[in-house]
Amino acid sequence: MNNQELQQAIVDALTQHNSYLQRLSSHAVNEILGQLDGLSLEMLNQLRNLLEDLTEAELTALSGAKYTTPQLKEVQSILDTWQQSLMVSLPEVFVVSAVALAAYEASYIYRLAGKKPPRLNGEKLYKSASKTPYAGGHLLDYIFPGIAADLRKKVEYVLRDGIANGQTNQQIIQRIKGRKALNYQDGLLNQTRNIIDAEVRTARAHISSNTYLETWQALGxxxxxxxxxxxxxxxxxxxxxxxxxxxxxxxxxxxxxxxxxxxxxxxxxxxxxxxxxxxxxxxxxxxxxxxxxxxxxxxxxxxxxxxxxxxxxxxxxxxxxxxxxxxxxxxxxxxxxxxxxxxxxxxxxxxxxxxxxxxxxxxxxxxxx
Known part of the structure; x- marks a missing residue:
């Protein structure tokens, strides 16, 4: 296949291929969201139980971000553990599918070119993409630590605001989790789900793009x-x-x-x-x-x-x-x-x-x- 034929094949195929990649990305997003939901629901159950046992003085201290008693330090520990779990677990789920994507994308371009793919190392291709900024300076390694830190901060905001405004523990948990009657679309966690959806799809597009670029060069x-x-x-x-x-x-x-x-x-x-x-x-x-x-x-x-x-x-x-x-x-x-x-x-x-x-x-x- 000459260059013009290859270019035409790419233009024709990428439109259809993008639809396929969107389906793959949806699957990857859902896997990550499943991990987010599982870890967050576990944290909320523990948090609800702890809030029930806090005294008025402790609630007042918590609303002022003071973790002064053993019970309040346990609240802080639960939030710390949850944040750390998100920082570790979400990237692990993401990287598995991202490495497979990088190897697949490289082989896809080679096949379109009518050439046998060389021995492809998906991890090496992923590492190359992780070193390259995209979409205004983002880096793959900073996606989930940033999401986890931001979500942790917002949960603490809801806790402090809810206590200060006299909300019940159930109302505070609902603000974080959302209401079942609204399919949990009104909760703080759902805002993060939407952020993850956009971040993961864009990150995967970057991995594809970086892999394409390296493959174009390899093809001359x-x-x-x-x-x-x-x-x-x-x-x-x-x-x-x-x-x-x-x-x-x-x-x-x-x-x-x-x-x-x-x-x-x-x-x-x-x-x-x-x-x-x-x-x-x-x-x-x-x-x-x-x-x-x-x-x-x-x-x-x-x-x-x-x-x-x-x-x-x-x-x-x-x-x-x-x-x-x-x-x-x-x-x-x-x-x-x-x-x-x-x-x-x-x-x-x-x-x-x-x-x-x-x-x-x-x-x-x-x-x-």
Whole structure:
């Protein structure tokens, strides 16, 4: 398979492959959440029993973060043990599936290239990814210690606040755990579940991206091209970077660019040309949420080198306005702003309207903003 055929195979396959990876990530997330729930429920049961035995003076001391009596020190010990358990157990569950993912992703690219994979070491690939920052500076080894420390702190906040406001022990526990009638969606723990979901999916995308990058190099590519998802759920930073060609090496920016990033990087030559087609979804809905009898013209394909900027320019005004917002849409249409002008090219941060006005006051006057 030559480079162009390989690139087309990648563009075709990664869309379908990403769906498969999302299912794998859901499984990995659920395993970690199961561990979080088990350890947390055990802690809450112990905490509930201890709270029942505390005197008014001890509750007052606890509300002031004073662990002065043996009973209060036991409360502190339970929280310490729980936090430490989360810091140890959650990464252990994560790493098992992450190592397998790294090895699988490398072999996947080799198979697409029509080449027999070399002997792949998933642990080595994972360690490489763990040394590389992603999504604004995150590192894999700091995910779960940070989550555990933050959750511990918030639980202590709820304890102190609940005692200070005269809540019963049951009400305090419910604030942490959530109410069964609401499927525990209203509890503090559920906020952490959502954080873990986003963190794990983004971390796994980073592992895939880092593995792809090393595999592209092993296959002889010197450049990568950003291939964002052509739909209305794509973020501003990925819109602006779609089609960007970068030389692999120092200064190369790798995906994921943000939480839940869906942009891939394809190995390419210096000109960045890719043969074939790439899919699009002219909607802010997921494909599965678009009725089959309403997909004509909404789901399709365009030439592979069509950038997000070019594809977006072909969409109708209502959709463009819904993505950009009124002020940016007016700048886009009347001020001749391209969509990449709304984003800081270095950081990927979306400029505020005030910042855009400061940078280009004359255009704002010309379009009446």
């Amino acid at each position: 590519f010197e450049y990568t091209k950003d291939v964002a998802t052509l739909d209305f759920r794509t973020t501003s930073v990925c819109m602006s970077r779609d089609g960007r060609v970068q030389k692999i090496g120092a200064g190369h920016q790798a995906t994921p660019y943000h939480y839940r990033c869906r942009t891939n990087q394809v190995g390419c030559d210096k000109d960045g040309d890719i043969s074939g087609l790439r899919p699009f979804v002219a909607s802010d809905k997921r494909v599965k949420d678009i009725p089959k009898d309403q997909r004509d013209g909404i789901i399709g394909q365009v030439e592979a080198n069509t950038s997000y900027k070019e594809w977006f320019a072909r969409q109708d005004a209502d959709h463009q306005r819904s993505v950009l917002g009124d002020a940016r849409y007016k700048l886009y249409k009347d001020g001749k702003y391209s969509i990449d002008k709304f984003v800081d090219p270095l950081s990927g941060r979306k400029f505020t309207i005030a910042e855009l006005r400061e940078m280009d006051e004359q255009t704002f006057r010309n379009v009446g903003l």
